[in-house]
Amino acid sequence: MKNKIFETMDAAVADIPDGVTILSPGFSGVGVPRNLLAALNRQGAKGLTGVSNNAGTVDENVDIGTLVEAGQMKKMICAFTASTHPSQVTAFTRMYNDDEIDAELVPQGTLAERLRCAAAGIGGFYTPTSVGTELAEGKEHREFNGRMHVLELPLPGDYGLIRAWKADTAGNLVFRLTQRNFNPLMAMAATVTIVEVEEEIVEAGELDPDLIHVAGIYVDRLVRIPEDGIWV
Amino acid sequence: MAEKVKLERQAMCDRLAMEFQDGWIVNLGVGMPTLCSNYEDSSREIINHAENGVVGYGPLAKAGEEDRHLVNAGGQKVTSLPGMACVHHADSFMMIRGGMIDVTVMGAYEVAENGDFANWRIPSRKGGGIGGAMDLAAGAKRVFIAMEHTTRDGGHKLLNKCTLPITAPGVVKMLVTDLGLFEITPEGFKLVEHAPGWSPEEIQEQTEAKLIIADDLKEFRFKA
Numbered sequence: 001m002k003n004k005i006f007e008t009m010d011a012a013v014a015d016i017p018d019g020v021t022i023l024s025p026g027f028s029g030v031g032v033p034r035n036l037l038a039a040l041n042r043q044g045a046k047g048l049t050g051v052s053n054n055a056g057t058v059d060e061n062v063d064i065g066t067l068v069e070a071g072q073m074k075k076m077i078c079a080f081t082a083s084t085h086p087s088q089v090t091a092f093t094r095m096y097n098d099d100e101i102d103a104e105l106v107p108q109g110t111l112a113e114r115l116r117c118a119a120a121g122i123g124g125f126y127t128p129t130s131v132g133t134e135l136a137e138g139k140e141h142r143e144f145n146g147r148m149h150v151l152e153l154p155l156p157g158d159y160g161l162i163r164a165w166k167a168d169t170a171g172n173l174v175f176r177l178t179q180r181n182f183n184p185l186m187a188m189a190a191t192v193t194i195v196e197v198e199e200e201i202v203e204a205g206e207l208d209p210d211l212i213h214v215a216g217i218y219v220d221r222l223v224r225i226p227e228d229g230i231w232v
Numbered sequence: 233m234a235e236k237v238k239l240e241r242q243a244m245c246d247r248l249a250m251e252f253q254d255g256w257i258v259n260l261g262v263g264m265p266t267l268c269s270n271y272e273d274s275s276r277e278i279i280n281h282a283e284n285g286v287v288g289y290g291p292l293a294k295a296g297e298e299d300r301h302l303v304n305a306g307g308q309k310v311t312s313l314p315g316m317a318c319v320h321h322a323d324s325f326m327m328i329r330g331g332m333i334d335v336t337v338m339g340a341y342e343v344a345e346n347g348d349f350a351n352w353r354i355p356s357r358k359g360g361g362i363g364g365a366m367d368l369a370a371g372a373k374r375v376f377i378a379m380e381h382t383t384r385d386g387g388h389k390l391l392n393k394c395t396l397p398i399t400a401p402g403v404v405k406m407l408v409t410d411l412g413l414f415e416i417t418p419e420g421f422k423l424v425e426h427a428p429g430w431s432p433e434e435i436q437e438q439t440e441a442k443l444i445i446a447d448d449l450k451e452f453r454f455k456a
Contacts, residue, residue, distance in 0.1 A: 028303045028306065030302075080361045108362065115322070116322040128370045130370070133398055133400065134397045175318075178302055213320070
């Protein structure tokens, strides 16, 4: 069996080049691959495009916003390109206002389905979401069963940075509660999938095959989060 | 006439929660709509759904009892209930677009008499915050809105037509403000319950759109 285990977060992201698309999951601070993002921040790749629910928060924890603030991202594709409250000014907010970063705003369910579509080898899908709004302008419209839909296209990534609860040496992944969110979709939609794991990485065969959330064939690299790593 | 009072946010959300029926699957937006979950009625079971794929979660976790892996859509630590399930984000929005959500309650900047509403972008600020709002508005069986009746400077929010970019066209069914409860009918806003002390004429003065006054107009209900 191919060895997928890397000893450090830094080694796992060392070869990520400039200019690629990074899929970065997490929702409301849960299931965020903070250790891998911190390593990518240290590694210094630039000109990256990020796909994430938001472009960073006002809290102190490492997230995709850390890379935005460091000038590593040239574009963000997310469901929030403005904070939910004007008082929350992030690095992204400042840079976006000053045209220092590009952004594409995507409804959250459309973001999830575009990732799923990329993973599934589907060429696109029609959704009623955003019909009649300015987000639908310029998109192909088509009526099904009397209801208007818009065409949305797949959203693949070059590298997926993933946070999982459990893993085995084959790369099979299990998530816990709302940690799952975008993680399985991004693990499957990325060309190279790198996972930080909370629990000890067990031998293949020790996880119940019926309870696996992401099959190991999607996973390229696994790193156990060290005791002094980021656990939030 | 009773003393004129504006409704508190909790009373507004309690009133919408009174409309929830036994067994409904409910998605509450971040902020004020979350208060709907404080309304207690042991005669019915409500199933809470959040965009991050948790369905059937319980009340907010008490200090010291939080689970770092379990949050609602607003990032608040919540508790688990027997029967709770967690799915990934695409499956969560499959539930939303697929018609599994009986009602979504959201906040809004503006609601129009044709049921359009706006809650994701203010043109003076660059970018927008859509989150799951457009999917919920397009996919839930019912859209309820909870918001203040006017802006802080007294500007109208119940309009003939939305002036801000809309979230979805023609979907709002019910609206509660600090002045009363409104149904959105094919003819426009219908005032069905008024805040204590407020006459329909006084509420109309605070409203751009022409209100239809319900034949059986009642005072606002604070309890079922």
